[in-house]
Amino acid sequence: MMRFYNPNNRNNRKGKDKSINKWDQLMAHTGRGKQHPLNNQNETNSANVAVVAGNWIEAVGSIVTAIASTPSQIFTEQTLTDFNVIGNILEAGGSAIAAEGEEGLLNIAGEQLQAIGNIAVVAGILSNNEQSGELLQQQGDLLQVVGMGMTIQTSGNLTLLETIANTGNIIQLIGSVIQIFANTDTEEGTVMNAIGAWIEAIGAIITALASE
Secondary structure, three states: OOOOOOOOOHHHHHHHHHHHHHHHHHHHHHOOOOOOHHHHHHHHHHHHHHHHHHHHHHHHHHHHHHHHHOOOOOOOHHHHHHHHHHHHHHHHHHHHHHHHHOOOHHHHHHHHHHHHHHHHHHHHHHOOOHHHHHHHHHHHHHHHHHHHHHHOOOOOOOOHHHHHHHHHHHHHHHHHHHHHHOOOOOHHHHHHHHHHHHHHHHHHHHHHHOOO
């Protein structure tokens, strides 16, 4: 005898209720509208990797830029110009990558401003118009200073690594300010510009070492 499904049957209702309960438990565990703890951990790890990688790329770019800013008898003027372009591109890329893993609007905006500033400097270096090229470089340097200032933490509740990284950011800011006020048309200004570039590079390395 064929038995038809009766939705009002008590046994059927119990089986249906069990299925619904299991489905609700599964949704609560995997998280519909909620993130699974494992996903949160993976996102945190990815953010940390982005910050570490970005800071080290930025540090390498700062070193290359510092080499380009240092008067040399080994490298030709064109080679130093190429180093300056490459260094600023690396700095821009590093800042952009670090921004992807940063927390807080100021930190993200600060990293992005630094990246835009570096790109502006590159555009100024490659510009065929000397006057507009110098203006672009000056504006790019100013954007970098503003961006660095935004990433400096003023809160007193910092861990040891955060304090070290913050110190690195302050050192970078000091180096950048020195470069802005250095007049590269004079010999003394060229030396000051190189000193500022190396101070910025040292700060970038300190920040990268403190990244976690």
